Amino acid sequence: MTDEPLVLGIETSCDETGIGVVRGSTLLADQVASSVDAHARFGGVVPEVASRAHLEAMVPTMRRALDIAGVQLSDVDAIAVTAGPGLAGALLVGVAAAKGYAVAAEKPIYGVNHLAAHVAVDTLEHGALPEPSIALLVSGGHSSLLLVGDLARGVTPLGATIDDAAGEAYDKVARLLGLPFPGGPPIDRAARDGDASAIAFPRGLTAQRDQAAHRFDFSFSGLKTAVARWVEALERTGEPVPVADVAASFQEAVCDVLTAKAVEACREHGVDVLVIGGGVAANSRLRALAQERCDRHGIALRVPRPRLCTDNGAMVAALGAHVVAAGLPASRLDFPADSALPVTTVAF
Amino acid sequence: MLVVVVDTSTPAVTTALVRVDVDTTGAKGVELLAERRQVDARAHGELLAPSVRAVLAEGGATPGDLGAIVAGLGPGPFTGLRVGLVTAAAMGQALSIPTYGVCSLDGIGARTAGTALVATDARRKEVYWAVYHERRRVTDPAVDRPGDIRAVLEELGVTATVAVGAGARLHAEALALPVLDAYPSPVALAELAADRVRSKAPGEVLTPLYLRRPDAVEPAARKRVRP
Numbered sequence: 316m317t318d319e320p321l322v323l324g325i326e327t328s329c330d331e332t333g334i335g336v337v338r339g340s341t342l343l344a345d346q347v348a349s350s351v352d353a354h355a356r357f358g359g360v361v362p363e364v365a366s367r368a369h370l371e372a373m374v375p376t377m378r379r380a381l382d383i384a385g386v387q388l389s390d391v392d393a394i395a396v397t398a399g400p401g402l403a404g405a406l407l408v409g410v411a412a413a414k415g416y417a418v419a420a421e422k423p424i425y426g427v428n429h430l431a432a433h434v435a436v437d438t439l440e441h442g443a444l445p446e447p448s449i450a451l452l453v454s455g456g457h458s459s460l461l462l463v464g465d466l467a468r469g470v471t472p473l474g475a476t477i478d479d480a481a482g483e484a485y486d487k488v489a490r491l492l493g494l495p496f497p498g499g500p501p502i503d504r505a506a507r508d509g510d511a512s513a514i515a516f517p518r519g520l521t522a523q524r525d526q527a528a529h530r531f532d533f534s535f536s537g538l539k540t541a542v543a544r545w546v547e548a549l550e551r552t553g554e555p556v557p558v559a560d561v562a563a564s565f566q567e568a569v570c571d572v573l574t575a576k577a578v579e580a581c582r583e584h585g586v587d588v589l590v591i592g593g594g595v596a597a598n599s600r601l602r603a604l605a606q607e608r609c610d611r612h613g614i615a616l617r618v619p620r621p622r623l624c625t626d627n628g629a630m631v632a633a634l635g636a637h638v639v640a641a642g643l644p645a646s647r648l649d650f651p652a653d654s655a656l657p658v659t660t661v662a663f
Numbered sequence: 664m665l666v667v668v669v670d671t672s673t674p675a676v677t678t679a680l681v682r683v684d685v686d687t688t689g690a691k692g693v694e695l696l697a698e699r700r701q702v703d704a705r706a707h708g709e710l711l712a713p714s715v716r717a718v719l720a721e722g723g724a725t726p727g728d729l730g731a732i733v734a735g736l737g738p739g740p741f742t743g744l745r746v747g748l749v750t751a752a753a754m755g756q757a758l759s760i761p762t763y764g765v766c767s768l769d770g771i772g773a774r775t776a777g778t779a780l781v782a783t784d785a786r787r788k789e790v791y792w793a794v795y796h797e798r799r800r801v802t803d804p805a806v807d808r809p810g811d812i813r814a815v816l817e818e819l820g821v822t823a824t825v826a827v828g829a830g831a832r833l834h835a836e837a838l839a840l841p842v843l844d845a846y847p848s849p850v851a852l853a854e855l856a857a858d859r860v861r862s863k864a865p866g867e868v869l870t871p872l873y874l875r876r877p878d879a880v881e882p883a884a885r886k887r888v889r890p
Contacts, residue, residue: 356881363741363877370745370871374756388757404742407708411746414712415753419726490882543888648716649709 320392320639323380323416324632327409328401328429329456330354330365332372335629336384336391337636342439344384345622345629348372355496359486360455362402369408377416380628388420393645395635398426398663399656401456406652414648423645426663427634428656429626431470433592434463435637436630440619445588448617449473451577453601454593454626455482455497458573460531460580461658463590466634467641470658473580474531477520481569482595484535488542488565492558502562503598509563511600516541516568521575531580538568570601578608590617592630597621638662664730665696665722666860667715667754668849671747672739672767672791673783673829674704678714679849680722683730683860690773690854696722698849707743711750731760733856735767735847737872738791738804739783748869761866763856768793768804770847771828773855780812780823780840782830790830791874794821806874809834 319339326333330351336344350368354360381387396413399406410426417424434450450461450470458476479487482499489498494505519534542565549556573595581589589609595601596618609616623629638661646663664685670677678699684692697718701710719726734751737744748764755762772781772795782790785806792812794802802819809830816823826840835842853860 357879358882361877361879364879366741366745367873367877370749370752373749374752374868377753377756404745407742408745408749411708411711412749412753415715415750416757418712418716418750419754419757421726540888547887648713651706651709 320636321386321390322632322635322639323391323394324628324630324635325394325396325409325413326626326628326631327369327405328397329405329626330360331626332369332376333626333628333631334376334380335627335632336380336386337439337629337632339636339640340438340442340633342629343386344380345627346376346380346383347627348376351497358490358496362404365402366404366408369405373408373412388416391422393423393425393635393639395425395427395631397429397432397631398650399429399653401429401654403652403654406654410652424648425635425638426646426650427631427638428658428661430457430459430461430658431466431661432630432634434461434590435466435634436592436623437590437617437619438637439629439633440623441617444590447584447586448588448590449577449581449584449586450590450592451573452593453481453573453595455486456480457593458533459658460577462584465641467638467643467661469661472658474529474533474576476533476535477529478534478536479539481533481535481573484539484569485595487539491543491546492556492561499595499598502566503600505559505562506566506600509559511563511567513557513560514545514564516564518568518572521572531576533572533576535569538565566600570598570604573601574605574608577605578612578614581614582612587613588615588617592619592624594625596624664860665724665728666731666733666853667718667729668733668853669711669715669747669751670735670767670770670847670849670852671707671711671743672735672737673846675700675702675846676707676710676714677847677849678711678718680718680724681850681853683853683857685861688858690857693850693853693857695850700846704743707746711746715750726758729758729760731860732762733853734762734764734869735770735852736764736869737767738785738806738874739767740786741871741873744871748871752869755866761864762869763859764867764869765852765855766804766872767847769800769855770852771845772800773798773851774845774848775825775827777825778821778823780826780831780838781828782809782826782834782838783828784830784833790834792830794823804872804874809837812838
């Protein structure tokens with residue numbers, strides 16, 4: 316076991332400052348400082364607010380993670396950091412910090428892909444990932460379907476959102492319904508008392524005509540607009556808005572499309588393992604519907620616990636450990652933070 | 664004692680390795696061993712860490728030889744500024760050595776003569792500035808439009824005879840002063856922190872001199888979609 320690499324992971328792509336420590340696929344520490352409360356009144360993540368918070372949180376969060384793991388920086392075999400995709404200014408705080416730690420502690424550094432890290436984190440909970448697998452990543456910033464072979468060497472994108480991310484749609488609909496930011500948890504809660512079939516909201520990019528160009532892509536912008544129209548029509552007539560029914564029907568539309576396309580991707584590629592990651596993977600309806608549909612098609616569903624689905628440093632460390640174990644060379648010290656890093660680049 | 668100095672408050676990525684003589688006081692006894700300056704406002708994140716490694720190598724030192732880190736706190740464009748400060752903070756933490764902050768404008772002002780307006784580029788047609796008399800800062804660092812600075816100085820009863828820095832060069836006409844070019848001097852920054860280094864003063868959290876609040880507006884009433 317002690318042959319496995321001890322890797323430190325640093326994540327700052329959005330509003331969570333995450334530091335994780337893993338040994339191979341064993342999680343030793345996972346510390347997150349979130350600036351989510353500072354963004355709430357703006358109704359979305361403000362990049363400059365997030366960047367400032369990362370700078371303040373870096374050193375204390377690192378201290379806590381190292382203490383909990385019971386290791387020193389001098390003990391680690393490598394430092395991994397999210398190089399992208401994400402908010403440019405936020406990414407740069409983590410990348411610069413990681414380089415500072417790497418130079419001072421004289422350690423190799425790996426700039427890695429945030430989306431691939433969301434997949435890799437599942438190995439901490441469910442062990443090595445069968446090759447190939449399909450991964451569905453859904454968060455406030457991403458909605459992607461990926462074909463995953465050897466994680467260290469490449470991920471093939473099958474589709475992604477062409478407009479809003481799923482989590483973004485949750486935030487916007489929550490605002491429409493007078494629910495707080497971030498919108499995922501309050502909509503999930505409100506939906507429990509609602510009728511998911513009350514309103515037939517549209518399922519983006521599921522029509523026959525979209526299959527040629529967008530079979531595994533997503534679109535949530537039209538859904539958000541449809542919800543807005545429906546709510547405003549009621550408001551005009553002075554009728555009360557049935558928040559629970561709207562929440563349940565909206566959530567059903569999102570989860571229906573996500574899970575249907577994910578299962579279809581598995582069947583198309585003859586893959587029997589589906590991994591779901593990203594903040595929206597904490598959604599109860601997404602988990603339930605994915606389980607139901609995977610069971611029906613003999614697909615094994617792997618979803619990490621919610622704490623590991625949202626952004627964290629452990630996922631970066633997990634991917635770093637995988638990349639180190641695969642013998643990939645370390646990144647050059649001048650690698651950039653790339654806000655649009657393609658998922659085909661797992662490590663710089 | 665060996666000290667690494669970093670400043671990323673301007674388009675210049677500045678690093679240096681200096682030796683602080685512990686048997687003297689004030690600005691005396693700071694010896695430059697190696698220095699790097701690369702000017703590229705968009706590549707601080709790429710340039711800084713290799714540059715730190717380079718000055719260490721050139722000075723024949725390893726990270727473990729360092730006794731402190733000194734960093735320019737700005738003011739400066741936020742994204743680049745944070746690169747320097749988080750790198751310095753991470754190095755300090757990794758090596759268990761103290762970090763000390765110095766106003767980056769002072770790294771320019773300490774090398775001026777007479778009464779000088781030091782101005783760096785704050786973008787958005789503004790400058791970060793402060794006035795120095797005999798190398799000492801006599802105004803608080805501020806951010807303003809160049810054309811508004813004269814009135815502020817008049818109110819303070821200060822008359823600058825020269826403007827120094829990239830912001831001054833960029834807005835020479837509005838400032839109506841002779842202009843000299845300069846970036847923060849890492850040796851000057853080290854000199855300003857030298858007494859703290861020598862006395863092993865408690866390390867400081869490196870908080871940027873932002874001088875501006877984040878650009879963020881709370882959303883107004885929601886926009887209606889068309890029926």
